[in-house]
Amino acid sequence: MFSGGILFMLFVATVFIFFIGIRIVRPTHRGLIETLGKYSGFAEPGFHWIIPIIQNMYYVNVTEQMVDAEPQEIITNDNLNARVDAQVYFKVRPDAVSVKNCQYNVGNYQWQIVNLARTTLRNIIGTMTLKSANSERGKINTELHEVLMRETKEWGLEIVRTELKEIDPPKDVQETMNKVVKAENEKIAAIDFATATETVADGQKRAEIKKAEGVKQARILQAEGEALAIKLVNEAANQYFVGNAQVLRRLETVEKSLQNNTKIVVPGNTELVNVIGELAGVAPVRVGGKN
Numbered sequence: 001m002f003s004g005g006i007l008f009m010l011f012v013a014t015v016f017i018f019f020i021g022i023r024i025v026r027p028t029h030r031g032l033i034e035t036l037g038k039y040s041g042f043a044e045p046g047f048h049w050i051i052p053i054i055q056n057m058y059y060v061n062v063t064e065q066m067v068d069a070e071p072q073e074i075i076t077n078d079n080l081n082a083r084v085d086a087q088v089y090f091k092v093r094p095d096a097v098s099v100k101n102c103q104y105n106v107g108n109y110q111w112q113i114v115n116l117a118r119t120t121l122r123n124i125i126g127t128m129t130l131k132s133a134n135s136e137r138g139k140i141n142t143e144l145h146e147v148l149m150r151e152t153k154e155w156g157l158e159i160v161r162t163e164l165k166e167i168d169p170p171k172d173v174q175e176t177m178n179k180v181v182k183a184e185n186e187k188i189a190a191i192d193f194a195t196a197t198e199t200v201a202d203g204q205k206r207a208e209i210k211k212a213e214g215v216k217q218a219r220i221l222q223a224e225g226e227a228l229a230i231k232l233v234n235e236a237a238n239q240y241f242v243g244n245a246q247v248l249r250r251l252e253t254v255e256k257s258l259q260n261n262t263k264i265v266v267p268g269n270t271e272l273v274n275v276i277g278e279l280a281g282v283a284p285v286r287v288g289g290k291n
Contacts, residue, residue: 023048032058042096062094069117078129085165098156106155120147
């Protein structure tokens with residue numbers, strides 16, 4: 001009975017020790033196993049068992065993390081106070097050496113990154129004017145990223161990226177900058193309006209020129225038509241009325257009079273009556289019964 005109780009207690013103790021020594025490492029973490037305070041093993045994701053009390057396992061997150069460098073006042077090269085804030089994205093490399101370095105080569109790597117980023121920002125922005133700092137954010141991000149990568153190389157970290165959240169000037173400087181921007185925008189708008197007005201005026205001018213050219217061309221064509229008509233009349237006169245220029249003139253007068261329905265009296269013994277009669281194909285009528 002006594003030995004059986006001891007065996008049962010030993011069994012229960014063994015089961016208890018087994019269960020309290022179980023460690024499960026998730027895929028987002030890696031584990032460091034220490035035996036009596038000394039590093040003794042690296043734990044990949046999955047099931048692990050350690051000796052309770054004698055061994056301990058420390059979990060390390062290997063996913064991407066973000067720390068805020070916290071806002072700070074930085075004096076720029078033109079002696080203006082700029083409020084600067086940035087964010088740093090990093091992760092612990094998942095290999096055994098990197099995980100060991102982030103625990104044994106640096107005390108608190110997150111706190112260290114924040115302070116290193118703040119110091120680096122002061123060094124970078126302190127050499128720039130406020131205007132250049134605002135216009136060269138990409139350059140600042142690049143320099144900050146390079147410095148953090150270099151300085152954290154032995155910490156087992158990978159600096160993924162850095163981002164400037166804000167570079168805000170003092171309130172009075174900001175108001176002045178806003179006025180300058182507003183004035184520049186108004187200037188650009190005025191130039192655009194003047195350019196548009198000039199374009200419209202040029203269009204109207206070209207339209208008037210085209211119109212005048214059209215009138216000119218029409219008049220030229222009309223004059224050419226009239227000249228051609230005169231030429232044809234002259235040729236007809238030379239052919240049919242040689243030596244009868246006065247008769248031709250009288251005939252033209254009669255033609256114009258008839259167009260206006262004007263009644264005229266033509267003496268019967270004139271040559272014009274003979275000409276009209278010949279053109280109409282009738283014999284002239286003699287006044288007073290004379291042939």
